[in-house]
Amino acid sequence: MQLKFWGTRGDIPAPERDKIKYGGNTICLELVADKPKSKIYLDAGIGLMLAGRSIPAEINDFHIVLSHYHWDHIQGILPFVPFFLPKNNIHIYGYAHSEIELKDYLNTLYLYVFSPLRTIDFYAAKVYYHPLGINQDFVIDGIQFSTIQLDHGDFTLGYKVTGEKGLSFVYASDNEIRPGSRLYRNLIEKSKSSNMVIHNCKFNDADYKTHSGQGHSSLSTVLHFAKEAGVKRLGLIHYHPNYTDNDVDKMLEQAKTLAPEIQTIGTREGMQINF
Amino acid sequence: MINNLVFWGVRGSFPISSRDMLVYGGNTSCLSLQLDEDTVLVFDAGSGFKNLGENIVKTYKNKPPEIHVLVSHFMWDHIMGIPFFKPLDMPGAKIFFYSAKRDDHFSLKEIFTVQHSRDYFHVDFVELAAHLVFYSVQCYQPFKIKNALITPVVLNHADITYGYIVEFQGKKIAYICDTAPFHTSFLGTLPNPKYSEKKYMNYIGNRLVELMKGASIVYVDAHFNETEYKDKHHWGHSTPEYMIKLCNLCGVTNLFLGHHAPEHNDEFVDKMIADAKKINQNPGLRIFGAKENMTIKIVNENTTHA
Numbered sequence: 001m002q003l004k005f006w007g008t009r010g011d012i013p014a015p016e017r018d019k020i021k022y023g024g025n026t027i028c029l030e031l032v033a034d035k036p037k038s039k040i041y042l043d044a045g046i047g048l049m050l051a052g053r054s055i056p057a058e059i060n061d062f063h064i065v066l067s068h069y070h071w072d073h074i075q076g077i078l079p080f081v082p083f084f085l086p087k088n089n090i091h092i093y094g095y096a097h098s099e100i101e102l103k104d105y106l107n108t109l110y111l112y113v114f115s116p117l118r119t120i121d122f123y124a125a126k127v128y129y130h131p132l133g134i135n136q137d138f139v140i141d142g143i144q145f146s147t148i149q150l151d152h153g154d155f156t157l158g159y160k161v162t163g164e165k166g167l168s169f170v171y172a173s174d175n176e177i178r179p180g181s182r183l184y185r186n187l188i189e190k191s192k193s194s195n196m197v198i199h200n201c202k203f204n205d206a207d208y209k210t211h212s213g214q215g216h217s218s219l220s221t222v223l224h225f226a227k228e229a230g231v232k233r234l235g236l237i238h239y240h241p242n243y244t245d246n247d248v249d250k251m252l253e254q255a256k257t258l259a260p261e262i263q264t265i266g267t268r269e270g271m272q273i274n275f
Numbered sequence: 276m277i278n279n280l281v282f283w284g285v286r287g288s289f290p291i292s293s294r295d296m297l298v299y300g301g302n303t304s305c306l307s308l309q310l311d312e313d314t315v316l317v318f319d320a321g322s323g324f325k326n327l328g329e330n331i332v333k334t335y336k337n338k339p340p341e342i343h344v345l346v347s348h349f350m351w352d353h354i355m356g357i358p359f360f361k362p363l364d365m366p367g368a369k370i371f372f373y374s375a376k377r378d379d380h381f382s383l384k385e386i387f388t389v390q391h392s393r394d395y396f397h398v399d400f401v402e403l404a405a406h407l408v409f410y411s412v413q414c415y416q417p418f419k420i421k422n423a424l425i426t427p428v429v430l431n432h433a434d435i436t437y438g439y440i441v442e443f444q445g446k447k448i449a450y451i452c453d454t455a456p457f458h459t460s461f462l463g464t465l466p467n468p469k470y471s472e473k474k475y476m477n478y479i480g481n482r483l484v485e486l487m488k489g490a491s492i493v494y495v496d497a498h499f500n501e502t503e504y505k506d507k508h509h510w511g512h513s514t515p516e517y518m519i520k521l522c523n524l525c526g527v528t529n530l531f532l533g534h535h536a537p538e539h540n541d542e543f544v545d546k547m548i549a550d551a552k553k554i555n556q557n558p559g560l561r562i563f564g565a566k567e568n569m570t571i572k573i574v575n576e577n578t579t580h581a
Contacts, residue, residue: 009292011359012290012322012325012355012356012358012359013290013291013292013301013302013322014292015286015290015291015292015293015296015297015300015301015302015322016292016297016301017297019292020292020294020297023292024290024292024301025291025292046289046290046291046292049289049291049537050291050293069394069395070395070396070397071355071358071390071395071396075289075351075355078289078351079288079289079537105394108389108394108395109351111381111389112434113348113349113350113381113386113433113434114349114350114351115350115351116350116433116461116462116511153393153397154393214397215397241325241359242329269292
């Protein structure tokens with residue numbers, strides 16, 4: 001499978017000139033199966049709007065797998081063009097106890113004061129809701145997903161994603177590293193056997209001092225985790241909306257010094273990684 | 276002092292980060308107008324509102340100014356910057372929000388609560404440090420903020436959308452966003468089903484023309500070009516051509532075309548602006564494409580510098 005990045009920014013889109021290398025669109029990743037029958041996305045930040053502009057006509061099935069419902073992870077659903085075509089089937093996955101609950105989380109986007117569409121049922125496409133729990137496995141187009149509970153608010157999921165060749169990565173876009181906690185140990189276990197970890201790194205070490213406890217991680221805490229889990233390849237994601245390309249480059253330089261044994265990558269829009 | 280009008284976001288509908296959209300910018304609706312040294316007037320709170328907030332914190336350090344925010348309507352691109360507005364975390368900050376009086380339960384305070392609920396954001400409404408005041412305002416009823424007189428006007432967009440006309444230091448500045456031309460109502464809806472669409476459109480259009488008379492700076496929704504507008508006349512957005520006509524009826528001197536569609540790259544918007552200038556027959560009306568971070572100095576003579 002191939003992993004493509006449509007958006008890597010955290011919190012709110014940051015469409016500024018000095019942030020264009022890593023990109024200013026909020027988080028959306030695409031998974032391309034070796035024999036793709038459908039389009040698969042991880043999270044639905046504004047990157048999803050851009051992804052939706054170039055869909056081949058023969059694709060009718062879409063899978064949108066969500067980590068949680070904070071605005072920066074769902075705001076790309078509203079302008080996603082495939083929703084407007086009756087031929088399409090769109091499957092949405094996210095943490096919830098029922099289909100109705102999952103739909104309700106998203107329907108807030110459509111309250112009539114927020115959007116002219118008024119309800120998510122407005123769409124011409126057929127929409128299916130797949131509520132997920134913790135440690136749940138499912139398969140889409142031959143790609144295996146396993147959910148991981150993360151440390152970010154009450155109900156944020158990470159995913160271990162395994163491709164057709166058995167290579168895998170862990171996706172933890174919103175997570176705070178708190179060594180020793182149950183969720184920390186759980187994430188270590190899931191990460192040990194994977195080929196790459198894509199993890200939140202919203203803050204550099206200086207800024208984290210005043211922002212710990214908000215559900216996001218810093219460079220040093222992520223590297224600490226990566227070392228303990230024996231991660232060889234680490235992708236940073238969810239950059240602070242104020243961080244310029246220069247700021248991200250600085251963090252990557254620091255990572256080389258702090259953890260030379262780990263290949264640390266700054267994920268950026270347009271990047272593709274094969275598994 | 277110099278009273279600057281600053282464009283923090285002029286993109287319409289959705290923020291977008293793209294290499295070919297950096298000239299006009301990707302942040303959504305937010306303009307600010309310095310009323311006096313301690314008072315900032317703001318038009319809308321789209322993603323550009325975040326950058327305005329950073330700027331306020333930088334400029335005023337620990338002594339926040341009074342911030343008055345006029346909200347046109349509640350669609351996402353006009354309110355999405357609110358949770359990221361730094362002055363909300365400043366103890367001692369006073370922030371006043373103004374929006375249309377509504378018959379339903381959706382006050383702006385309600386919107387705040389939804390935006391800041393745990394399901395969707397990591398900070399709860401009650402944790403905010405600033406002192407917040409929410410005002411409901413009524414169309415065509417002027418009110419004062421310091422030395423400025425503000426008149427809300429009804430626009431043709433969403434369920435209830437207001438534009439704002441500000442009279443300040445002998446000048447008139449109008450923020451007319453979002454609106455479709457006053458021909459076909461938004462998605463065919465009317466505030467009262469008994470209204471005749473034609474009469475209602477005429478009425479709100481005429482009121483706007485009357486109130487905008489003699490404005491020196493007007494910022495408008497010019498989302499579509501004429502070709503796109505043909506199929507989308509009920510979508511709530513205008514064209515440069517329509518806005519030029521409207522502004523010429525009012526004797527406007529400086530027109531800023533904004534709310535650029537997220538599908539339009541810089542080259543496309545450049546062409547729309549160039550075409551708009553060609554269409555305009557009136558040398559008394561100067562036309563500009565609104566760009567992010569553009570600052571307009573409002574000076575006392577009857578001139579402006581973009």
